[in-house]
Amino acid sequence: MFVEDVLTATIRSGTPVLYAAQGEVIAERSGVINLGTEGCMLIGALAGFAATANTQSPIIGVVAAAGAGAALALVHAFVVITRRANQLASGLAVTFLGLGVAAILGRHYVDQSVHPLNQVRIPLLSDIPFLGNVLFHHDVLTYAGMALGPLLWLFLYRTRWGLILRATGEQASVAFAYGHSPARVRYLAVMAGGALAGIGGAQLVLAYTLSWVENVTVGRGFVAVALVIFAGWDPLKATLGAWVFGGALAVQLQLQARGVSISPFLLQMTPYVLTLAILAVASRGRAQRAPGEIRAVFGKAAA
Amino acid sequence: MNRRSTSWALLLLIAVMLAACGSTGSNASKPGKTTIGFLYVGAKNDFGYNQAAYQGSLAVKKAFPDAKVLEAENVPETAEAERVMEKMISDGATIIFPTSFGHLQPAMNVAKRHPNVTFLHQGGLKTAKNLGTYFGTIYDTQYAVGQAAGMATKSNKLGYVVAFPIAQTLLNVNAFERGAQSVNPKAKTSVVFTGNWCDPGKQAEAANSLLDQHVDVMAQHQDCTKTIVQTAERRGAMSTGYHVDASKFAPHGWLTGSEWNWGPLFVNMVKTVEAGKFHQSPYAGRYRAGIKEGLVQLAPYGAAATPAIRQKVQATEEALRSGKLAAFAGPVRDQSGKVQIPAGKTPDSYQLENTTYLVQGVVGQIPSG
Known part of the structure; x- marks a missing residue:
């Protein structure tokens, strides 16, 4: 059935972006924009693929991916937090670093195959007509991804640590006055973000494409960064945004498989345009939601 | 070697290098x-x-x-x-x-x-x-690959993931469907265009969307080919390859595929240029060759290729090689039923490179603009 297939595909193809977007929410909530998310995804994808290829264990692969993503994010954190360099420039540099390093280290993995992350049917729930297939017939990382948005929301708004994170992002001096080191909070936030981006990359190659090629993410990390801004730094809306992106990507292919003609140029464009449009509508009138320290990155003019 | 002769040798070396640089091939x-x-x-x-x-x-x-x-x-x-x-x-x-x-x-x-x-x-x-x-003219072998797919399919639905709608890709899809029809008149090929030569995420989704439609044999025209083969394998479908042999990624579902054999041509071209005969040779123009010249060939058979399939494909391969058979021998009708190649005509590769239509039996349309 068309709607069922499209929704299933939506979740399937939105998940890598979802992880990266939630990671970026954490980083930006601490006051650091990480344009290196694309690089973290790529290096995570490679680390996940390589570790799985060598150990035949996707679990080790996912752990390696998180570690690699966090390690690359640490480079960005050091440059912008300790060395106080421009966040945007550093982020781009980190992306290209990740792209290049992954390309070189990944050469030998292009012709390898891995034991993929298998789909797990959730008993009982997967038998529900319609919803069963859409929601409960995926790999474990996809299930975890569904929970990630709400969990992160609870963390941000219902826990003390979430409060400290948000305070650091809004007004670092306040967090400092309450006895928390903004630098430490930011280091942790940026690395957590990198780890999630890495897991997103790993999900892409281990559950979805089942293969590694250079630049396998093709810009999904940048999409994630844009999503976060248009989602008003809200993890629930970021989840929505990632699924809209996945859905737009999936629906055109599903339509074509049913014999409907679509221009390949429109095809390239739709996921981006549709995601932007929906998020723009969803976050109307909330432009000022940007964490204070993020506004500072863009200077007074943009604030 | 004493110091003086070393420096002379160095100087000589430099002079030779300079000479080599200065002479742009003259x-x-x-x-x-x-x-x-x-x-x-x-x-x-x-x-x-x-x-x-x-x-x-x-x-x-x-x-x-x-x-x-x-x-x-x-x-x-x-x-x-x-x-x-x-x-x-x-x-x-x-x-x-x-x-x-x-x-x-x-x-x-x-x-x-x-x-x-x-x-x-x-x-x-x-x-x-x-x-x-x-x-x-890799559509030669795609015709034979289409026959393998047409014989192997149980749902009579074949899937083709294509990057962009250009003559080369359309010819492959058309040849594949014509091959499939020649052994199984009910076989239809559904086409999905990804708008990208290598985006594995999109490839996986394109393959999944075709498999959702009960396609059971996949074909593709992409630059990187692993993802689609592996996605088909994982979902229990069969696959045919393109460009190179990717059978190791589909131990159960691999049928065969089209692959290039550029080596002999490249060697011959280099020889011709070195002999100073480039301008008189066919390589100075639009050189096209196919199965006859050994430039394209069939990939090894996989587990899904039954003896009957292998026999048929081999016979077709020989007929194509000897010229008894051509992928685009008329009549060829496009999707609307219009005759594009009249009966009795077999266009050459130059004429075929102007192809802008999909043949009857292909499901899906060429994206407009």
Whole structure:
């Protein structure tokens, strides 16, 4: 059935972006924009693929991916937090670093195959007509991804640590006055973000494409960064945004498989345009939601 | 060797090097010692288009052990390609193989500046005085691959994931469907265009959306081919390959596929250029060859290819090779039923390269603009 297939595909193809977007929410909530998310995804994808290829264990692969993503994010954190360099420039540099390093280290993995992350049917729930297939017939990382948005929301708004994170992002001096080191909070936030981006990359190659090629993410990390801004730094809306992106990507292919003609140029464009449009509508009138320290990155003019 | 003779030797070496640099190929290098440059648009181990071209370069290396082979991977189809070619020429290259369709314009520009360097472009439709193009009529083998798919399918639904709607891709889809129809009149091929030569995420989704429609044999025209083969395998469908043999990724579902065999052609081209016979040779124009010349061939059979399939495909392969059979022997009708190639006519590869339609039996439309 068309709607069922499209929704299933939506979740399937939105998940890598979802992880990266939630990671970026954490980083930006601490006051650091990480344009290196694309690089973290790529290096995570490679680390996940390589570790799985060598150990035949996707679990080790996912752990390696998180570690690699966090390690690359640490480079960005050091440059912008300790060395106080421009966040945007550093982020781009980190992306290209990740792209290049992954390309070189990944050469030998292009012709390898891995034991993929298998789909797990959730008993009982997967038998529900319609919803069963859409929601409960995926790999474990996809299930975890569904929970990630709400969990992160609870963390941000219902826990003390979430409060400290948000305070650091809004007004670092306040967090400092309450006895928390903004630098430490930011280091942790940026690395957590990198780890999630890495897991997103790993999900892409281990559950979805089942293969590694250079630049396998093709810009999904940048999409994630844009999503976060248009989602008003809200993890629930970021989840929505990632699924809209996945859905737009999936629906055109599903339509074509049913014999409907679509221009390949429109095809390239739709996921981006549709995601932007929906998020723009969803976050109307909330432009000022940007964490204070993020506004500072863009200077007074943009604030 | 004392110090003086060492410095003389050094000086001599420098002089030789300078001489080598100064002579942009005007004193054609000795046979077998030419410097040859290869440009690939992607990675040379992509299990696809670039790997096939790379294997061709290996054959050149083997045939001319004293030749210097320069290689550049991931060369974009932009002015960057011009820069790479200029660098190769300054490193002494006198023959350059820009192997991607979009490398043509940069190569034309560089060719104009270096009349003594010979350019052999893969897939191009334009030529210049010192630039010839070559390509293979891989739709020959796609016809035979389509037969394998048509015999193997149980749902009578075949799926084809295509990058862009250009003549080369349309010809492959058409040949595949015509092959399938020739053994199974009920077989239909559904086409999905991804708008990208290599985006594995999109490939996976395209394959999934076709498999959702109960397609049980997958075919593709992408630069990197692994993801679609593996996605089909994982969902219990069969697959046919393109560019190179990817059977190891589908131990259960692999049928066969089309693959390139550029090596002998590349070696022959280099020999022709070295002998100074490029301009009289067919390589100076639009050179096209196919199964007859051994430029394209069938990939090894896989577990899904039953003895009956192998027998049929082999017979077809021989008939194609001997010229008894052609993938596009008329009548050929397009999707609307209009006769595009009248009965009794068999267009040559040059005419076929103007193809802008899909044949009857293909489901899905060519995207407009």
